Structure formats: C-alpha cells, structure tokens
Amino acid sequence: MLTENSGNGILDARDVQILFVDLQPELISSSRTIQPAALTANAAVLAQVARLTHVPVTFSIVPVQGxxxxxxxALTPYVSPKNTVRRVMAGTFMEPRLVDALGAYKRKTLVVAGYATEVAVLQTALGALKAGYTVYVVMDVTGSRSERTEDAAVRQMEMAGAIPTSVLAIAAQLAPDFSRTPGSEVLLTFDSLSPP
Structure with a gap:
C-alpha cells in the first residue's frame, strides 16, 4: 500500500522509521553480495544518519546456534533495550512485540536493512507492505550468500511494492539541505560509506 509521499519518491523524515534486521556478526560473515566490512560500515552510517535526522530506529535480532x-x-551506540526486539520467527511481522514497537512510532514509511535478503529482509518487506507501510529496502545495507537468490528476492519485493534504494539516496532525502544542519552533518557521514 502506497502512502501520500510514496508516489513522488520524496521521503519526509517525520514519517520515516528504520528497521535493522539480523545485522549480527555471525550471520553477515557469510555475505557474498556485499562484503561484511562494507555492510557493517554502511549500517553504521545509516544509523548515524537516522540519529542526525531524528528518525527512530528499531533492531530485530535472532538467536544464533542456541x-x-x-x-x-558498530551499531552498539544506537542500540538500547527499548529499541531492540528479539524474535525466533523468520519474518519480523510474525513477532507481535515488533509490530507493536513499529506501530507506536506512528510513522508509515519503513526503511529496511538487514541480512539475509531472501529470508529476514524479504519477509519483513512483505509483512510491512501487507500492514500498510511504504517500504524502502537499503541495498548497500542488505546482504546475501548468493547474487542469484538475492536478485530473485529483490524482484519479488519490487513486484509487491517495495522500493530498492541506497544509504546515499535515503540520507539525501532525509536531510536535503547540505548547507546547514542536519544536512551538513549528514554530508560528512558519506566519507564512511563503503562500496558494495
């Protein structure tokens, strides 16, 4: 479902929230579509941009090997018990506590970043779309073990209505005026981005 702003491709920071899904050291170590170091650096930049633009962030994580x-x-400065939801289901929207946490912000544009594209990110995007969110998937903060299966998952998300994007695109829309804060501070974060 598209919101009023989604048709024009412009994000309003007052309606945006960011969800980081399963960005955990043990999981991203197997990423092949973006190197783990680049994924980590880009995730930290996205979290910093969120802080600078007053966009709320939520983290969803799963158990690893019991x-x-x-x-x-790199995300520790942005994590707190209040914005972190632990789950055991593949899809984040299968976890009522997470659905409630996101709903409490009353922001209908959800920016999703995470690992792996074909599982947690795909399930999150589809669940969010079904719940009425406009969904952006940040591809330089999203990884997978396989280009082939990641491409298929991205196509599925696009067909459902999700919008693939990048940290730069999100940042420039959240703070478009680079001549004053927060845009001038956001601009400084760009040097920390890593190519996929």
Whole structure:
C-alpha cells in the first residue's frame, strides 16, 4: 500500500522509521553480495544518519546456534533495550512485540536493512507492505550468500511494492539541505560509506 509521499519518491523524515534486521556478526560473515566490512560500515552510517535526522530506529535480532543474538558492534551506540526486539520467527511481522514497537512510532514509511535478503529482509518487506507501510529496502545495507537468490528476492519485493534504494539516496532525502544542519552533518557521514 502506497502512502501520500510514496508516489513522488520524496521521503519526509517525520514519517520515516528504520528497521535493522539480523545485522549480527555471525550471520553477515557469510555475505557474498556485499562484503561484511562494507555492510557493517554502511549500517553504521545509516544509523548515524537516522540519529542526525531524528528518525527512530528499531533492531530485530535472532538467536544464533542456541545463544542470544547480538547486534553488530558498530551499531552498539544506537542500540538500547527499548529499541531492540528479539524474535525466533523468520519474518519480523510474525513477532507481535515488533509490530507493536513499529506501530507506536506512528510513522508509515519503513526503511529496511538487514541480512539475509531472501529470508529476514524479504519477509519483513512483505509483512510491512501487507500492514500498510511504504517500504524502502537499503541495498548497500542488505546482504546475501548468493547474487542469484538475492536478485530473485529483490524482484519479488519490487513486484509487491517495495522500493530498492541506497544509504546515499535515503540520507539525501532525509536531510536535503547540505548547507546547514542536519544536512551538513549528514554530508560528512558519506566519507564512511563503503562500496558494495
């Protein structure tokens, strides 16, 4: 379902929230479509842009090998018990606590970043679309073990209505005036981005 702003391709920071899904060291280590170091660096930049533009962030993590999951260390400055939801289901929208946490922000544009594209990211995008969110998937903060299967998942998300994007595109829309804050501060974060 598209919102009023989604048709014109312009994001309104007051209606945006960001969801980081399964960006955990043990999981992203197998990424082949973007190197783990680049994925980590880009995730940290996206989180920093969110902080600078006052966009709320939520983290969803899963257990790994029977142990509680943990976020990437680079995301630690942005993580708190209040914005982190642990789950065991593949799809984040299968976890009522997460659905409630996202709904509490009353922001209908959801920017999704995570690992793996074919599982958590795809399920999240489809669940969010079904729940009425406009969904953007940040491709330089999204990884997979396989280009072939990632391409298929991205096509499926696009066909359902999700919009593939990048950290730069999101950042420039959230803070388009680089001559003053927060845009001038957001501009400084671009040097920390890594190519996929």
């Amino acid at each position: 142990k509680p999951g943990r976020n990437l260390p």
